[in-house]
Amino acid sequence: MRNVWKGLLVFGLLSSSMSSYGQQVDINSLHYSQAAKQTRMIFDVSASPKHRVFVQNNPSQLVIDIKNAKLGQVLTQPSASHPLFGKIHVLEKTKDNLRLAVDLKQPITAKNFSLSSNNKNEHKLIIDLINKGTQLENASKSIASKTNTQTVKKETLEHKAAPVLPTEEKTEQPSALLALFTSQQVSTKHEKIVIAIDPGHGGEDPGAHGTNGTEEKKVVFAIAKRLAKLINAQPDMKAVMVRKGDYYVGLRKRMQIARAAKADLFISIHADAFQDTTVKGSSVYVLS
Numbered sequence: 001m002r003n004v005w006k007g008l009l010v011f012g013l014l015s016s017s018m019s020s021y022g023q024q025v026d027i028n029s030l031h032y033s034q035a036a037k038q039t040r041m042i043f044d045v046s047a048s049p050k051h052r053v054f055v056q057n058n059p060s061q062l063v064i065d066i067k068n069a070k071l072g073q074v075l076t077q078p079s080a081s082h083p084l085f086g087k088i089h090v091l092e093k094t095k096d097n098l099r100l101a102v103d104l105k106q107p108i109t110a111k112n113f114s115l116s117s118n119n120k121n122e123h124k125l126i127i128d129l130i131n132k133g134t135q136l137e138n139a140s141k142s143i144a145s146k147t148n149t150q151t152v153k154k155e156t157l158e159h160k161a162a163p164v165l166p167t168e169e170k171t172e173q174p175s176a177l178l179a180l181f182t183s184q185q186v187s188t189k190h191e192k193i194v195i196a197i198d199p200g201h202g203g204e205d206p207g208a209h210g211t212n213g214t215e216e217k218k219v220v221f222a223i224a225k226r227l228a229k230l231i232n233a234q235p236d237m238k239a240v241m242v243r244k245g246d247y248y249v250g251l252r253k254r255m256q257i258a259r260a261a262k263a264d265l266f267i268s269i270h271a272d273a274f275q276d277t278t279v280k281g282s283s284v285y286v287l288s
Contacts, residue, residue: 025049025069027098030076030088033203033247039084040248041102042204043125045069053112053127055104062102062110062129063091069098084108084129107132115205124204126248192238195231196263199224199241200270203248208273217246220269227267 026046033040043049050067062085075088086103093099108129115124199220201207207216221243228239240261242254249257258266272283 023047023068025066026072027066027069027075028072032076032078038128038130039078039082040204041127041129043127045123045125046072048114048116048123049125051112051114051125053110055108055110060104060107061091062104062108062127064100064102064127066098066100066125068096071098075100084131126204192236193265194238194240194261194263196240196242196258196261196266197224197228197231198254198258198266198268199243200268201248202243202246205248208271210273211277216271216273219271221246223271224269227269 024047027043028046029044031042031044033042045066049069052065054063055061056063071090077087078085080086082105084104084106085108086105088100088102091099091101109132110127110129112125112127115126199217201217201220203217205217207220209215210219224241224243228241231237231239240258240263242257243249254268
């Protein structure tokens with residue numbers, strides 16, 4: 001009898017692992033999001049997808065492999081005048097794999113990731129298509145900018161600075177946040193303290209959901225705008241919004257925006273969800 005129970009237990013574990021491994025992924029819809037320098041393809045899927053994305057030549061196509069996937073409906077096609085790509089179609093369908101192909105009009109770089117929702121049946125596969133021509137243009141601008149900066153520094157060194165008469169400095173009461181920085185830094189830089197405000201999530205990533213369906217992305221964006229208004233009311237501070245609307249910004253891109261603004265402080269705002277609705281309060285994480 002003991003051996004029978006052991007056999008049933010092993011069979012149950014194997015069945016469970018096989019079903020989770022072979023979980024079917026239903027592709028329910030496809031829509032597009034257009035940004036200034038890239039196009040985002042957003043697949044709404046029923047489960048976290050095991051996928052692979054790559055570019056092939058002859059013909060020039062973006063290939064998307066999704067494990068155990070099934071099309072729930074006909075995929076939405078992009079506009080015929082889209083500058084980067086044309087039609088998307090099924091290239092191959094086997095028992096274990098669905099292969100989609102996107103006809104490319106321009107050389108592109110593709111980045112992809114998946115997002116999971118609190119709802120077990122709501123997941124997203126996101127693919128960003130970036131025009132390689134845009135990347136080369138940005139690289140050229142960066143090199144030109146560095147060259148111009150070096151030229152300005154050289155010209156500055158060649159000219160002797162005129163003597164500056166000492167002036168009497170005014171002593172002002174620093175604000176609470178300004179007190180985090182030394183008085184020496186403030187007096188020598190004569191610049192505003194730049195604070196990058198990062199409202200979490202955005203766009204196709206709603207974040208957590210409240211009991212009445214409130215989306216985290218909307219809550220944190222409202223908080224961020226109020227915080228920015230308070231900061232900008234201070235004469236010695238300047239707020240920079242990392243996300244200025246309802247669109248998704250990648251984690252690395254958020255960091256790049258803050259660095260480009262030369263932020264002294266980075267504040268990321270989230271509104272976490274919890275199963276127990278009686279729980280209240282806040283949590284603060286500081287990285288220094």
